Amino acid sequence: MKKVLIITYYWPPAGGPGVQRWLKFVKYLRDFDIEPVVYIPKNPDYPLVDESLNEEIPKDITILKKRIFEPYSLAGIFSKKQTTTISSGIITDEKEQSFLQKLLLFIRGNFFIPDARKFWVKPSIKFLSNYIQKNNIDTIITTGPPHSVHLIGLGLKEKHKLRWIADFRDPWTSIGYHKKLKLTETSEIKHKKMEEKVLKKASDIITTSFTTKAEFEKITGKPITVITNGYDVFSPAEVKLDEKFTISHIGSLLSGRDPKNLWLVLGELVKEDVHFAKDFRLKLVGAVSDEVVYSIKKSGLQEHLELIGYVSHPEALKIQGSSQVLLLVEINSEETRGIIPGKLFEYMAAKRPVLALGPEKWDVEKILQETGSGNYFNYREMENLKFRIRAYYELYKKDALRSDSKNIEKYSRENLTQKLAELLHQ
Template sequence: MKKVLIITYYWPPAGGPGVQRWLKFAKYLRDFDVEPIIYTPENPSYPLTDESLEAEIPKSLKVLKHKILEPYTAARIFSKKDTQTISSGIIVKEEKQSFLQKLMLYIRGNFFIPDARKFWVKPSVKYLDKVLDEQQISSIITTGPPHSLHLIGLQLKQKKDITWIADFRDPWTNIGYHNKLRLSKSSQKKHAILEKEVLNTADHVLVTSFTTKKEFEAKTPKPVSVITNGFDTEIASENPSLDKKFTFSHIGSLLSGRNPLNLWKAFGELVRENKGFAEDFELRLVGAVSGEVLTFIKAEGLEKHLKLQQYVPHEEAIRIQRCSQVLLLIEINSEETRGIIPGKVFEYMAAKRPILALGPENWDVYKILENTAAGQFFEYSEKEKIKRHLVDLYSAYKNNRLQAESLKIDHYHRKHLTAKLANLLKEI
């Protein structure tokens, strides 16, 4: 059985979507004659935790751990809230940032390149140099963000005769918050140099979206493959106890940039114009929500229709998805985010509830929704189209025929995706 070392920062009890990609790959790789070995920090600082995910770790899976120096732990002395939000990628608009927030962003962007986990690189390379020999491992995979983990792969590749796959769950210099880190010109240059070195040294580059593949192919001659995220639940054969209210649910963080004003306006107009809609409508937001987003929602008179929940365990998130009338998928409206395919879209499809998606023009998610008939996509500017669609959804809800087709979504099951990864490992 072929061995592969997977170097990942996020591992249970880490919560959020970042942990699930490689937790699920590790769950199924042995079915395809590949033995995964996990390497992860011994004392990480996670912005979210979900202890329920620990039950999904295969019992016989070997997990290696090594200490990490975590600057975010020290930063909490000054501001626990700001430290947690910045490490989660929630960055308020510049004009609303406090002096402390600006200072923390400047330090994060210019003193921790490529990110705050850079101090784990050197001790990890020293530790893994011996592990690779002792365990007779000839293939490694690094997954980022944090992209400093790719520097571990880079240095190991430079020292040893190994095969290295660099997996990008999100882009590097094109990631949505990169330009908000108050980077100096020299820091921007350092990021670009490191990104180029990683892309040109890895044997294969793995990405989660079609746009990122196209962007990276313009930066490196090395092969780039797409393996999207997916779902690992049974596809809902019928709707289990749907909410009685006309619920629109968003599961996951709503950053300041994810603020579709025209959606809130469309909701607000329908609440004021349609008494029945106002009586039935509920907006449920599960996870961290930026204060700026809440301000705009409340400004549209939606506060009494708003239900806020903090981060919930993954199993509860799945239940909420399957009980909701409509599922909201919202991405930052920028060219840089066209290649971001949120992991939850696949679980949304498995829930077989209609998806209402808002994001940038030419968003990769549009292609997936179009091919699966799992929902409708709108650009941020399309208020009247959004409003008409909301009216159609409400009519279907009142007539008990609100559902989604979700065609051919089995291709996005985690086991099917793991088969693609295993084939790639064997080919390389």
Template sequence: MKKVLIVTYYWPPAGGPGVQRWLNFVKYLPDSEIQPVLYIPENPHYPILDHSLKEEVPDQLTIYRQPIWEPYQIASIFSKKKTKKISSGIVPSNNPSFLDKVFLWVRGNLFIPDARKYWIGPSVRVLTEILESEEIETVITTGPPHSLHLIGKRLKERTNIKWIADFRDPWTSIGYHKALRLTRQSQKKHKELEQEVLHSADQILVTSNTTKQEFEAITHKPVITITNGYDQAAEGKIIPDTHFTISHIGSLLSERNPYVLWKVLADLVSEEDEFAMDLRIKFTGVVSDEIVNDIQGFGLGSNLEVTGYLPHKEAVLSQRKSQILLLVEIDSEETRGIIPGKLFEYMAAQRPILAIGPKSWEAGSMVRESACGEVFTYNMEAELKTSLLKWYKAYKGNSLKLTSENMEQYSRKALTKKLAAYI
């Protein structure tokens, strides 16, 4: 059986989407005669924890751990709340405080490519020995954090091993990159490191065709799209929520604020007799204070429920029970290629998806092609209102449902077979 070393920062008990991709690849790679060997930090700073995910880690999996030092430990002395939010990806966009600005500047300019950079040197020394002792033929690094790709680059230089760089998100074109208050020199350094990785890796994995096209324009190395996916389709009958729930599962950043949705919902509350009693806006996960404040500003505070992070199994159940599932992306040219991992679990939940994002959004195209919902840009107020009213009337008649099409290609097992073919 061929061995492959996977270098990842996020691993159970880490929660959130960053852990799901490789947790599932690791489970199904042995079915294709590939034995994964894992390398993870021993003492990581995970902003979100989900201990239930440890149950999904295969018993026979070989895992190597190495201590890591992260500057978030120092930053938390000044503000634990702000440190946790920024390490979670919650970047304040409206009127950031002086401390916000300082934290973002430090994060963006002093820790390049990111705050996990101090794990690179120790990891390369340890992994050089592990590769030889385990007779491993291939290394896969997955980012963000993109500093892990520099581990792969150095191992490639030392041992000439086959190296695959997996980009779960883009690097310099990611939506929040501009918010890091980078100096011109820091921007240049990020670009240089990104190009070094893209030119050095034997193969590059990405999660969207937009990122594939972006990378193919700056490297001659093969770039392969393997999207995220869902582990199991919905099974068994679930009784939907009695309220007209519009649910968002996962982190909701300040810039992912569908202001048009809150306005439309406020209009419907004032125009439809029972809408105010029926409506529930449910957030599961870390949510920006700015978004909560905007919802309350529209008079929808009594319709809002914020439950915080739920264990993955409970989050999946919540998706299946919701009347409508909300998918949101930043309204920006740079985010057209972002495909949130939750999209595939939304598809599997068999509930209508309300997608709001930028023009020519790749995830929006997938929603349309799979017939699992409707897609809007941030300026489609009239169209959004018409669709919500249509869904609300279907809800009142107990007929709000759908059946997604062409889902099997996004199952974790099918995606792992595709990955195994490239390994």
């Protein structure tokens, strides 16, 4: 059985989609003659925790750990809330930022390149070099963000004759929040040089979207494989549909992820139709920025809003299955065209209609069309959006609202792991 070393920052009990990708790969890799060894920090500072994910770790898997210096825990002495939101990627618009947040962003962007976990790199290279030599490891995988993890792979590649696969769950310098880090010109150049070096030195590259692959192909000639996120088969005893007409969003709604036109459309429907107003609920599960809550209330939806907060992954799956419509929102910018949220695939598996709002030429639109799982709208489409929501509501009233999604099996975690295993066996 081929042994592969996987280097990741996020691992249970970390919560959120970042941890689930490689947790699921590790869960199934042995079925394809791959023995995974996982390397993680011993003292991580996770913004989200989900203890339920610990149950999915294979019982006898080898997990290597090493302590790291965590600047976020130090900064938390001054402002735990600010550092948690920044490490989660929740960055408010500049005009809404306090002096402290501006300062923390400047420090994060210019003194911690590529990110705050940079101090883990050199000790990890030394520690893993010994392990690689003693255990005859010839293949390593790094997954980012944080992209400092890729620098561990780069260092190991330079010291040993091995195959290094760099997995990008998100882009590096083209990701939306990169511009908000208040980078100096010198710091921006450093980021781009690091990114280019990683892309050119890695043996193979994996991306989670087609757009990111196209962006990277302009920088490197190394092989790039798209392996999206996916869904795991979930069979609760019974998930009963909500009696109300619930439109649910599961996951963080950051400041930039604020579809004001959607809130306005929903506000209009509430005012125009007393029956819709009586039945409608907007359910937001996860971290929601104050700016988004303000926009929703300003549109007259305060009485229809349910803020649930972060829940465990099994609970999130139940909410997805019971909701009438599932809402998917991405920041409206060119940089986010290649972001395919992991929850999209769980939404499709839940067999509930997906209402997606995001940038033009968004990769999500392609997947929704291919699978017939829902409808995509850009941020300018108000009339079409209103028509679609009303159509959903009419179907709901007839007890006929459902998703006819098809051809989603290739996005199952097991099938995606098979695709990864085929790459590893090459």
